[in-house]
Amino acid sequence: MRILYHMPHDPASRIVRIVLFEKGLTARLVETRPWQDDGSLAAINPACTVPVLVDEAPTGGEVAISPAAAIVEYLDEAYTASPLLPSTSAARAETRRLCSWFNEKFEREVNEPTLRERIDKRLMRRGQPDYELLKQGTAALAWHLDYFAWLLENRSWIAGERFSAADIAAAAHFSALDYIDAIAWDKFPSVKEWYARLKSRPSMRQILQDRINGLPPPSHYDNLDF
Amino acid sequence: MRILYHMPHDPASRIVRIVLFEKGLTARLVETRPWQDDGSLAAINPACTVPVLVDEAPTGGEVAISPAAAIVEYLDEAYTASPLLPSTSAARAETRRLCSWFNEKFEREVNEPTLRERIDKRLMRRGQPDYELLKQGTAALAWHLDYFAWLLENRSWIAGERFSAADIAAAAHFSALDYIDAIAWDKFPSVKEWYARLKSRPSMRQILQDRINGLPPPSHYDNLDF
Known part of the structure; x- marks a missing residue:
């Protein structure tokens, strides 16, 4: 199951939610406030920020990805339908x-x-x-x-x-x-x-x-x- | 002629110089202090920061690229020898x-x-x-x-x-x-x-x-x- 750790009002988290939808992908959303972290956020993202996407990569293996820019690159490379980066x-x-x-x-x-x-x-x-x-x-x-x-x-x-x-x-x-x-x-x-x-x-x-x-x-x- | 607008002590500028060398590419280096800009830096990068790489893209057309992260992605995509991003x-x-x-x-x-x-x-x-x-x-x-x-x-x-x-x-x-x-x-x-x-x-x-x-x-x- 794909999971997105996010905050609803956080712009970077919103980017990933919109990208997932545009790509036809779904994820379980887990609301996560970095300042209340008990260590579980830091374990998947040592920078202790949201968003973090945990995905079963199409090429195999579970991967925890952050920050938003790296998630967007990942999703656009791993799921090639509806490309969000141009071709040139x-x-x-x-x-x-x-x-x-x-x-x-x-x-x-x-x-x-x-x-x-x-x-x-x-x-x-x-x-x-x-x-x-x-x-x-x-x-x-x-x-x-x-x-x-x-x-x-x-x-x-x-x-x-x-x-x-x-x-x-x-x-x-x-x-x-x-x-x-x-x-x-x-x-x-x-x-x-x-x-x-x-x-x-x-x-x-x-x-x-x-x-x-x-x-x-x-x-x-x-x-x-x- | 490829041109890199940079500051020698700036880490982001150093990243691009190292990447160019690792890729076997050369560029004319133009030392540029953003706080002394007369408008020519802002014209190629509205954020008015260095580094900015101006390149004749292999796919055609001159392109001014910033910031460093976008330059690295560009160089790794446009010049595929010695890839600097892994394959998976x-x-x-x-x-x-x-x-x-x-x-x-x-x-x-x-x-x-x-x-x-x-x-x-x-x-x-x-x-x-x-x-x-x-x-x-x-x-x-x-x-x-x-x-x-x-x-x-x-x-x-x-x-x-x-x-x-x-x-x-x-x-x-x-x-x-x-x-x-x-x-x-x-x-x-x-x-x-x-x-x-x-x-x-x-x-x-x-x-x-x-x-x-x-x-x-x-x-x-x-x-x-x-």
């Missing part, structure tokens, strides 16, 4: 550049001072969000959205002319931020139009149905017409 | 896990408070290193070295029984830290024995010959018998 070197490089952008740059500059401050800190019972951090994160988010708006004025999908793993990374991150109503969609029409297309994909439905106890999303969150 | 899914996943470990976790927990504080800050003329950060980084480095010592007591190379991109990532990071004499090699004999093997590879020679003006490395730095 240049397009693959562009897709990977943007996946890294989200997993590293966006995570650090935007998620940490906003999403982590608003949700993770609450789940950890570590007090109120830091207002200065929220302000910094909000400013950084506006800069990132400007960049993605410009990209999407010049291409149909995040990394080029075809849907790819970069769209999944972007949708995972934007959906998590939209849960805390952090995105002013009307200021970024090209991003909004792209996100409307993403939202209508069956792979996004499961994601948009998750709720955090005591912290409801804005009313437009799972509305296809937002 | 499980081994590829383990190699990528450890490459990410260095590019993300190690960079943040160790390099930023030590290497960046000691070298980048000096090059930026931003004053003396912060002693508290150096102390934190040194403690984190000891924890990381313990982990790698344990790995290397249980396998011949960082990611398994064969030399891979994970060894290159580790050698690039450890060599940069060794330049500032941050590694107590004698406390970690399995890591030291592995690093002696790495140091003797021709791909490491060019790296170990670089010097930073006014900041000489310790005498053992480029000594094979250290």
